[in-house]
Amino acid sequence: MERTNAWNTYDLSMRGSCMDFADDYKDFLGNCKTERECVDRIVNEAEENGYIELSEARRERKTLAAGGRVYSVWMNKSVALFEIGSEPIESGLNILGAHIDSPRLDVKQNPVYEDSGIAYLDTHYYGGIKKYQYVALPLAIHGVIVKKSGETVIVNIGEDEDDPVFFVSDLLVHLSADQLKRPGSTVIEGEALDVVIGNRPIVFDAGTEAGRDSKEKDNGKDAVMRSVLKILEDMYGITEADFESAELEIVPAGRPRDAGFDRSMILGYGQDDRVCAYASHRAQMESHGLQRTSCTLLVDKEEIGSVGATGMRSRFFENTLAEVMDLCGSYSELGLRRALANSCMLSADVGAAFDPSFASSFEKKNTAYLGKGMVFHKFTGSRGKAGSNDANAEYIAYLRDLFERASVCSQTAEVGRVDQGGGGTIAYILSLYGMNVVDCGVPVLSMHAPWEAVNKADLFEAYRGYKAFLQGASFTNT
Ligand code: MN
Ligand code: MN
16 A cells, blocks of 8 residues: 655645654754753753643642643652543543663763773663674763762763764774674674763873872872762762762763755654654643643653653553643542543654665565555554564554545554564553553654654644644543
8 A cells, every 4th residue: 555755735835834844853862862851851841731740739738730741850860741621531541651761881980981091981782783883983971979968069071062072993904804793783792882981191290399209109000080970079079979969861962953855854862752753742732721641751761661659651651641630639559540540642753664775574565665655553562572562453443544634644554574673662561551552653765774764744743743642632541
């Protein structure tokens, strides 16, 4: 079945709106390279749009009614946004769920060392990466260092034009005879992903007595490392031990850019899944006066199995919904369970875009094409659909009709060719409540690479689709 190219459905004004939306998205993507940075930005924009913080609403004994907007943040890394609809919550919500973590290198807890006059930060990669893609490119460090006093130091270095950047070295091709015989998975080993952070010994002023007499200067042991630690102490007021309570993420340095002579695409870091997170967030902000209560969930830890207190498998969402129902005066254990079971969800996550350069890994009829709009995955998983949420036909039929009426371009796909691998999203976790869930997002080229590509029309169609979904009527299987 042929699908239309979304660009062919746009008139000039629509094309302009699509390009403008992409500009807003690039600004978000360039400024939000960690979960915490995403949450900060989204909360700021939510407050500008009339959202109030849930625990504050509770403290002030506010009640929520139709049109009320509330959000809740969990550990600075996940956020849930709600707008109360005119129907009782018990009859279900329309939920958009995306993740705001992306593959990267995390700094270890005892990371600093020196070898042969080069100072390094040792890392442990996070999520699925091709390790060889992380060498020989400029890297930035984003994150937090929390001191024993409780003070949080925010780190963001490598993004400004005059900031220094960091890098992982690769072996020169001239001496790579052995390296290039190794399989791709071990061309660069995990423990080789150590980031270069300095190359000059600690400076002692030779004009002073202290400088001339310095023992440290004499033996010179780890003088480069000590120099870097001194700089960190001066810059951030931290000691080496403070890395123990730090979350520092090493990410590709630089801003997202338009790609192609026609500027039809965006090349940027972390588009899995911030492209769907941004589209969901905008749809949530811009949908008012709803029949069904809307919710946008932006969560952490999807790339490592949705684990931990801030991942989708945490009770955070369920607990938050209970609090929201309480503020609406409609909480009961049974009511909460009904609300969850009666909800509909779009698991807003990216899909693999067909790549003509690697055509044999895809099955052409059931693959997503750049520019052909938002993509549905009825199921994901691997091998015999293992681990997937296989969405119900009835639910998909409802969505097909909804999106057709909103003139949203969409396509359907599988993750890739049968038995070539696979993947998962947060879809299966919400489906545990018995709610209808389907994966639905933006196709991405070079997914999980330091620089991923999307088509601007696909982003715009996802945003339009998510909006139509939040504004849609209720659908239940029961
Ligand atoms: Mn994803
Ligand atoms: Mn991913």
